[in-house]
Amino acid sequence: MSDAKAPAPTQGLTDSEIAPLQARYGRNEIVHDTRFRGLRILVRQFTSVLVVVLIVAMAAAFAMGEIVDAAAIGIVVVMNALLGFAQEWRTDNAIKSLRRMLSPTAHVIRGGQEKSIPATELVPGDLVLIEQGSRIPADMTLIEHAGLQVDESALSGESDHVDKTAGLGEPNLFMGTTVTTGRGKAIVTAIGALTKFGQIAGLTSTISERPTVLQIQMARLAMQIAILAVVIAGATVAIGYFTGRDLFVMVMTGLSLAVSLVPEGLPVVLTISLTLGATAMARQKALVRQLQAVETLGAATVICTDKTGTLTENRMTAVRIWTLGAEYQVTGTGSDPAGHITRNGRKCRAADDPELANLLETALLCNNARLEQAQNTWAMFGSPTEGALVTLAYKGWATLPTPERLVAENPFSSERKRMSMLVRTDDSFALHAKGAPEHILSVCNSAVIDQKTYPLDDELRSKIMASYHQMAENGLRVIGLAARAAQDGDTEERDMIFQGLVGLIDPPRPEVGAAIQACRAAGIQVIMITGDGPTTARAIAQQLGLPARIALTGAELEDMTDADLTEVLGRDVLFARTTPAHKLRIVTALQARGETVAMTGDGVNDAPALKRADIGIAMGQRGTDVARDSSDLVLLDDNFATIVGAIAQGRRQFENISKFARYLLSSNAGEAVALFGAILMGLPLIFLPSQILWINLVTDGISAVALGLEKAEPGQMQDPPRGRNATILGRTGLWMILLLGAYTGGASIWIFQSLLAEGEIIARTTTFTALVIFELAAVFAFRSFRVPCTSLGWLSNRYLFLAVLLGLGTQLAAIYWPPLQLLLRTQPIGWEHWQLVGLFTLPLIIVPELIKAILASRARSGKAAPAA
Structure with missing residues (x-):
């Protein structure tokens, strides 16, 4: 883990600079040779077995002097070819139009403002923000990063993840590669055909589209x-x-x-x-990337779905804070920080409550989200969970950190279920961490009670876990927070001081309950697979009417044999505290049972499960580029009900x-x-x-x-x-x-x-x-x-x-x-x-x-x- 920086522009290009650059360099896309496209489609109409037979018949009739028969056959062959040409041309254009809807976006800073633009509009000199799961949209030079690793197998053929360092020298991020870990900022150096990927694009233009399974059968x-x-x-x-x-x-x-x-x-x-x-699916917010997914969806017998954002609204709001010495209630919803924090019915702020101040400081510092106000509205940039913690800190009037205080980061991973930030405070350093409560507790050895630090014995651990489970039973997503004093370069997550728990609510989507019942009526099993704890998962499942008599954690899944897993999948089950590797094993076990599996995913590590599933379904709003590229279907609204509508269309x-x-x-x-x-x-x-x-x-x-x-x-x-x-x-x-x-x-x-x-x-x-x-x-x-x-x-x-x-x-x-x-x-x-x-x-x-x-x-x- 490291964070290296070099002097670089922080405001990005201005509007006046962009137009001349676009005029000079054009669009950031690789244009394939489309010459003679229409001619190729027309010629293809005369290559089928039937048409060859007809042409032979026409020649035979002409040779035998049957001019009228020969002319009749010739006219009908031409008419049939023209009809096929018109249909194929329209089909080809429709598919290309659908693919353009999947055009990736780039997160840039222009004129000091962060915004999302189509990647095709990037120009050399643009300042681009990248994070885990991003597809690098152009050749770039990294200028700032936190634990950045990139998968360059698309170019090199080697699957090893490459560590990247910052500097203003040669480009070291290349179009078509993928960020697997960390985040950073980079300056665009080349776009389109001038990129390293663009230079070998001639090879990709010769690759023909693979026919669908159904087309092959027919x-x-x-x-x-x-x-x-x-x-x-x-x-x-x-x-x-x-x-x-x-x-x-x-x-x-x-x-x-x-x-x-x-x-x-x-x-x-x-x-x-x-x-x-x-x-038709695209009109219903389900974008098909592979045509065979249209009819394969109709055969789905099991849907394995994420919880956050798919079954729920993905609008996290902190509603409760719990520490070993006090409990707090939080008012207000969404990203608007107009609400407040109360303790025993009284409003309180960070300045008046040291324990609350320390907890809110960790919530702000161990965070990559930002809250900005524009025209009387508040906009959140970052993950919903981190955004909810930022809003919570604003409600408590916590002191906002300056960027220079952030020294290094241990990024969140699906295996560790936590992240941490090394922060400079005057002449000292502190390490702040947040994550799943049990994973935070695993690196803590003490806790704060009424501004005093006590060893974290079994009794206190039990008390913390009991509170955690009680919050989760009420359908809250619970985040644990901890911190400790550190030295420069000391980033090991150990000997942390437990600060408290924050309970967040992500309300279920109102239409999902009916969609789940529609699945049950259609004979389709719905299995929730979430990174949340089993208690929270059960509570949400109950609210949605999703039967789940068994709740298995990832750890319990790892202890099961394949036979045991195959047997339990035949019952009403949900999976909690899972990793992407668990998703892959679940898909494999379901397919071994003869099921046709639809699997949702949004992260980099979800790609294997999405590819393995019969129908891989990626999230269009919060999904990574890698997940979308590995999928058959993209949900433009990240909504489970859209999957059910797509299945109906597939049938x-x-x-x-x-x-x-x-x-x-x-x-x-x-x-x-x-x-x-x-x-x-x-x-x-x-x-x-x-x-x-x-x-x-x-x-x-x-x-x-x-x-x-x-x-x-x-x-x-x-x-x-x-x-x-x-x-x-x-x-x-x-x-x-x-x-x-x-x-x-x-x-x-x-x-x-x-x-x-x-x-x-x-x-x-x-x-x-x-x-x-x-x-x-x-x-x-x-x-x-x-x-x-x-x-x-x-x-x-x-x-x-x-x-x-x-x-x-x-x-x-x-x-x-x-x-x-x-x-x-x-x-x-x-x-x-x-x-x-x-x-x-x-x-x-x-x-x-x-x-x-x-x-x-x-x-x-x-x-x-x-x-x-």
Whole structure:
């Protein structure tokens, strides 16, 4: 521990100095090469297995002189590529917009005022404040520090923490590295591309974004279907050829069959759905850093949450002081020091009470927070706990320390649960300490009672701990304070004199109680993990309605075997006096039980647990840069209720993904059944390749996207979480695909065969139209797998209704508009044909509604649960 200083500016840059520097050096960011970005996205539309098959088909048709077919396939391929390009471009921009919201901030001193600014606005010469957990925003020279260590593994690849010393020489803090211990001040020397990190940025620009787990699963499913399609198409060509059919016709039929089986729109619709979900979460103050977190959140079975600031308001206020000789009450709330301290009903100040004066002096000196007044309001800079102690000292009219008195600091750590400051007092020195009462008592050997010092025997220790527990049982967070005389350089925390306890209240957030009950209704276990003592943790849990029959401390956790821990996690438990290492072990044990774990964290040492959890959740307001960078989700308001809202959104997104995946595959199955069945029956070609492409474009591209916008179903948060191995389709989905595919395919064959006597073109046009109408009508069956549309409201998803109308409009154009008639080889159909189509369409609307109505009725009567 040391504090080294060198002559340096203390007021920072002025406003008049900043503008010229910004004009000269630009923004503090590393701009990646975005040239040809649009071209790369467009080219990517032509690289999928399906599109390659279509291009081959187009070339084959052109070579055989079928110019109209070749043109039709070419137009649809281009249209599909343009649609995919537009969707990917918008998705890419949406993701970049969300990431910009995570742009780090820098704490600077400008014109003598401390302020937070976007790190991109830093300029050389800025005076920056850094502390534990900060991400270094630019290359800088350290000018003042207290026990500063930096993790430079982002640059060097070595994980050892590097000690930093102050001086006005070469830069010794580098962009992208992380402060792991201590705090300090530094002057910016280089920004953006001129930093050491910026010089190797060319390497990072070549790193592609990793696809999400869900995208990989869906792409694998699409590939498996594509392989199946090619095999079936090849068999169809072979069967047709050896039974005497024209080779060209069979090749085109095989290609049509392959096209009908492959859900080409699935990956794009998936990405759009996840991005829309991420955008919706951002509006609810939950910022998604990894797209897979959108749907993974919906599977969460356990939420491990911090207490302070997440379950509580993080507005600490000191309300009680206890010493071995007296008790004090404190009035006032928040950071406003307008309240006062009373003893036996009388106001008292530090000048009139030596014991109170000594305690308040430690509260002020062993502190890094500041209280400032501006325009009749008080602003606190620093941690809420330290800020509450500063406000307390103001209420007691304690003497404010000068910065020159602070000589050295032992920073707070999650392992020691305390901090201390070495302070110069005239010609002498004193060491002041504060922290968790039991950790403060562990370094004390005496105590003050009525201005006299007594050895700290077992009786006094018991009395102190009893008072501590009594305050904690009332829901107070308790801080112990101690001090001793010292020498220059004497910073060892030993032989301290115990001064007293301060009780602080951090009221629970009013909305958290209801959020916890919502979790319980949804089958989600909530586990509080806090650094506070077990008594305080129990009191807060009781106020929030959080069941916690067992309260384990970090020390007790360390004595447990993995088997014992796994067993106790199945009960109502909370953890107190824990360290980040304990969090990691808890997450690992929960995952060993098969749980899907969401874990909150805000500190540097929380990063391993956040990475290990299925969903790492960092605090946006009080979290460190390291915690945010290690997370999947950032809470912009640090509120537990926001997590519950994000889980509801995640469940909605997963359900919608399942809906449109089943819908797309059932639609394509119907096309495949119709094509293959007609071939086996020796019928003419039931659909032309251009018509198959048209069907997929109308249904897959528009209706599926609209289905992905479906609102959350009633009662969705009363269902248990889905299993870790739950699939997108599920057994019910496979049955839906088979049954609907068989019906729509069989109905298409019947219509085609019954109309052949009127001519092949009219039969094909009617069947082509029927299949489009079938798929547009069937989409309503997929809006919910248990709730009828009569309950949801037929028009409640206006996007889906508009998509169906658009699909109907385009199909009318396909059979009545001459240019499309020529392209798709159709001709107008009469009223009798529409009646036939309508007759086969009605069951697709009525039957699913009846089945869901019966299941819903049985569920309400308690006979059975609705099937999904």
